[in-house]
Amino acid sequence: MSSKREGANCTCDGFLSGWCLTVVPPAMNDTTASLPLKPVRPLAPSGPCLAAVRSHYLLPEDEEEEEEGEEAAAEGEQRIWRPGVDELQEGEQLDVEPGTYDMLHRAQVEWPCLSFDVLRDDLGAQRTTYPMTAYVVAGTQADQVADNRIYVMKWSRLYRTSKDGREEDDDDEDDESSGDSEDDHEAVLEFKGVPHPGGVNRIRAMPQAGHIVATWADSGKVHMWNLMGQRKALDNKAEKYVANPKPIHTCEAHSQEGFAMDFNPQNTGHFLSGGNDGAIFLWEPVAGGWNVGSSSPFTGHSGSVEDLHWKRDAGSKAIFASCGSDHSVRVWDVREKSRSKAAVLISEAHGCDVNAISWSPCVAELLVSGADDGSFKIWDTRNTTAGPMANFRWHRKPVVSVDWHPTDETVLAVACDDDCISLWDMAVEDDAVGRDGPPGAEHFPPQLLFLHQGQREPKELRWHPQLPSVCVSTAGNGFNIFKTCNI
Incomplete structure (x- = not known):
């Protein structure tokens, strides 16, 4: 299969990086003024607990310096940044390459949210028109126990990312007719906060009823919440809700805290929780709550359970x-x-801690796993004795989250502690070897479609189930929601 993929605004032949290394001419090194980076739009907060963030880049202070800087930049060298290999030297900076994104927005909350889930909505199954809207639930890890919250959020007015005027005329006409981006548009973040007893290790929403949310607390307890009021209030300001709701069910049977949990997408209300004690509990819905199978756990693991799916x-x-x-x-x-x-x-899937797994939604028997050594592997669970179908060890730090694309059976996303999120296409063959490209391109395997950066140690990622090829990620420095031009 060819490595060529076509997106909404670009046709690419092989790998794309959202970031490039620029050797900044001295004329621009000495400038101090900073302006917002146009391709990245913040999510404007609607309350005091959230803060929006902008990316910045250096610009000259006056028109004469600006002209000189542009001429010098045009003569400067650009090359692809290789994470884990290259180091920034004096006079160098990492820049977003706006032409590689159809959409890129960032948001930051008061405390890090190292776990989140996408909430399904009733706005449409496969929405491609801009501006977009997404609903997200996330849990914090605050310095003080009393400051922890569950945030139910609505991200709206998510316009197409500006390409700095580089679109063709036809694209501009399409943008205007479809309600696409203009420079004076700002994305909006609305939220409702719910106090949470302790830090949130992980959070998951029930696919069939997104207002039912489960949290793994750092206290060792697993809580179930009904956040229907908060969810409705995001769309109807007159909606009344309980500001400080209590969990509708709490499990205290795990002997240690944990991270692993998942709702069954095919069997409403059925749920799994796995702890550092190695036990996995099956939760089955009953009238008024859940029957937690703590007396008959799944006990095969000799160490902590890191993920369930x-x-x-x-x-x-x-x-x-x-x-x-x-x-x-x-x-x-x-x-x-x-x-x-x-x-x-x-038994020895990776030879080290296995941190994340994900079943393919398109090819039922395929499972991807990611591990501490930076590798991820794809398994055909019908024949695991033959070894993995694919084994990639490109990342240099632990893989922390993996997710298959909802509709493209060969595409998956990988989040890693090396500050990178990589998008891969397993159908791409190695016929791209030897193809001409910019300096540094030879470092990247043909199956690597896109490298997203800008977040410090990303912790989780999800493909949005209703916004085709839109990816959401979270890290210590906030959320990203983005769509690349080549998927």
Whole structure:
């Protein structure tokens, strides 16, 4: 298969990076004025607890210096930045390449939200028109226990990213007719905060009812919340809701705190929680709450359970996968009587801690796993003895989150502690080897479609299920929501 992919605003042949290294001429090095970076629009806060962030770049202070700076920049060298290899030297800076994004917005909250989930809405299944709207729920990790919150957020007026006037005339006409970006548009963030008892290790929303939210607290408890009032109030300011709701269910059966949890997308209300104690509990809905199977946990892992994921196809609502610090990936069937032996065991899946897993929504038997050594592997769970179908060890720090594209069966996203989010296409063959490209391009494998940067140690990412090819990510310095031009 060719490595050529076409996007809404660009046709690319191989890899794209959203960031490039620029050798800044001395005429621009000495300037001090800063202006917002046009391609990146902040989410404007609607309350005192949130703060918007902008990216900046240096510009000359007056018109004469600006002209000189532009001429010098035109003569400056540009090359692709190789994370983990290149280091910034004096006179160098990393710049966003606006032409590589169809959309890029950033938001920052008062305290880091290192876990989030996308809330499904009723605005349409596959929305491609700008401006876009997204609903997100996230949990904080504040310095003081009393400051922790669950944030239910609405991100609206998400316009197409400006290309600094580089669009063709036809594109401009299309933008105007479809309500696309103008420089005076600002994205808007609206939110409702709910006090949370302790830091939020992980948060998940029920796919069938997004107002039902689960949180793994650093206290070792797993809470269920009904946030219907907060969700409705984002669209109707007259909506009344309880400002300080209590959990509708709490599980205290785990002996240690944890991170792993997942709602079953095919079996409403069925839920899994896994802790650092190695136990996995199956939650089954009953009248007035849940029956938590703490007396009969899944106990195969000899270390902490790092991630859990239910299989996504409609015919496999009893199957889930787990991974852990014992280096293993396991596939379980909740119908089996024995809960100490997995149906499928990959005992040394990575040779180190396995941090994240994701089932493919398009090819039911494919599972991707990411690990501490920076590698991610793709498994056909029907034949794991043959080893992984694909094994990439391109990242140099732990992989912390992985997610398959909802509709493109060969595309997936990987978040890593090296400050990068990489987008991959497994269908691309190695025929791109030897192709001409800018300096530094040879560092990137042909399957790597896009490299997104600008976040410090990203922790989670999700493809938006209703905004095609839109990716949401969170890190210590805030959220990004973006769509690249080549997917």
